[in-house]
Amino acid sequence: MTIKDIAAKCGVSVSTVSRVLNNQPYVKQDVREKVLKVIEEEHFVPHEGAASLARTQEDSIGVVIRGIKNPFFNEMVSTILKRAHELGYNTYLQQIRVGEDEIAEAASLAKSHKLKGVILLGGNFDRTPEEMKQIDVPVVCCTFSNIFGGVSSKDFSSVCIDDEDTAYKAVTYLASQGHKKIAIVLPSVEDKSISELRYKGYCKAMEKSGLDVYDDLIISTGDYSMEAAYSGVKEAVENGADFTAAFGISDLIALATMKALSDCGKKIPEDVSVVGIDGIDMTSYFIPTLTTLVQPRDLMANRAVEIIAQIIEGEENGVHEIVDAELRIGESVRIL
């Protein structure tokens, strides 16, 4: 009697038996009981290494990482791999550039490796149902949600912050420190993605704080790179843009904003205050340390794996979890 025989007798996968044997979560209670009953009836003694054997032969999940140079994602990958391993899943990593097609990549990975599910670490917010259908296994969007594409919320899962609300908090914090002329540095005000959502949060916060949004304050730089943010801010300041605080919609953009301001002879925070969103490790070593809204990276990484495991084990798709970003006060903001 092997683990395979037990699996066959129960009508479940070897991985499921392995998870029951190892007391791991994400096995439905009735399945768990059935497996334990058969194990008892058959006087089955698991062979050492059976669990790991099962892992190399079965149930794999794919992780498609979008944005090669994004330290934010890199810091999450190890947590995803660790949690997947704990839950008995094999993992396949794929790294793609921001411009590349994460859906096509995930679909091909799922096919070639017979994956049971895919975690998209970063991706587009506006994929259509037709596009999403290319991936024929469950998908969990991690750090974002496909909210612009018209895909039914039951057909995918997600775990992420509320982008609009987080931007709202960042800008409200600057206003609470006395700033009135608050600029936003962002790729685009309308990209059906993070940038558009955080722009909405900025506008809402400005309005609620009774502050005017005028053209000079909106520094659209075209893309998410540090290079673009640096050039955009430098040009704006050289053209006379007048603000005492800047909200960079990501840490990388906020750091590039600080550098551009510094190169224009502005001191941070004496002349201009800066806030970001993300909480990447490097921000703590900048001079000055960046004040930022910290995304709960480990929580999102763990939940993404747990949600995909749940769905693979038969729970319903359509799990959407919003997590909180927390303000970490650095040295980049001063009271005006």
Add this chain to the structure above:
Amino acid sequence: MTIKDIAAKCGVSVSTVSRVLNNQPYVKQDVREKVLKVIEEEHFVPHEGAASLARTQEDSIGVVIRGIKNPFFNEMVSTILKRAHELGYNTYLQQIRVGEDEIAEAASLAKSHKLKGVILLGGNFDRTPEEMKQIDVPVVCCTFSNIFGGVSSKDFSSVCIDDEDTAYKAVTYLASQGHKKIAIVLPSVEDKSISELRYKGYCKAMEKSGLDVYDDLIISTGDYSMEAAYSGVKEAVENGADFTAAFGISDLIALATMKALSDCGKKIPEDVSVVGIDGIDMTSYFIPTLTTLVQPRDLMANRAVEIIAQIIEGEENGVHEIVDAELRIGESVRIL
């Protein structure tokens, strides 16, 4: 007649036929001629997609990335994936923490995915022949070389900078700017790894420049993390260590050194000058921009793939290439 039939007739792998069809390098001239001859004789017309089909079924290489949070490696992964794809290889990525065993991981990856070769992106310099033997396919060490472990240089390949010489250049540059009290910030003076080699380069440069090395100037911080470097430098300065310049043996260590100095009230470069090694993108956005010796990342990534491909195609193992790091002048060094 399929690509498989051609391969069988030539006594080569489907991947090799695919590479010949796609005019890719790393096929020996006699093999290429033989394949082309059979293709002509058989009037073989390659089926569209045959090359990609061959890729998903054959010849895979593994990439084990050591150091999850090291932007230096992350910036190289995409180049490795791209070059491998161009040469017709499938890739399997594995990411491990610095403390984990890259050899065991590579060995297990090679077995479970029937890899033809492995690239180690970062690793220990002192693996013994017995340890290395766990991996039963060719290995290319990328960004380092296994020089302390007693493994015959014919039994593995490598592409990396000369650590001792690069450190020598960094310190000689500081000396050329008039600095005499030059500190080194490093994990350990004796770790049979990068740290020990760069320490040797530091000592050699100090000696050649006629400068004294005394205890206060050697800031050993225990590990490669920014946290350790930050605490180590802060403690040294608080205990009265007296230097006008510091050589951080990696960019991350140099950046943490700048932050620690700044938090001790020292201005960079007015009070202390700082130099690093690596050239990670983020260094250009620090205030001040870090002066550093830039490793040719793309070159190393491309060469690692090309060397492993060569060996898989039958060339001899034992290729060891030393590449040059180039000084990039930033704003972190002043003339004394």
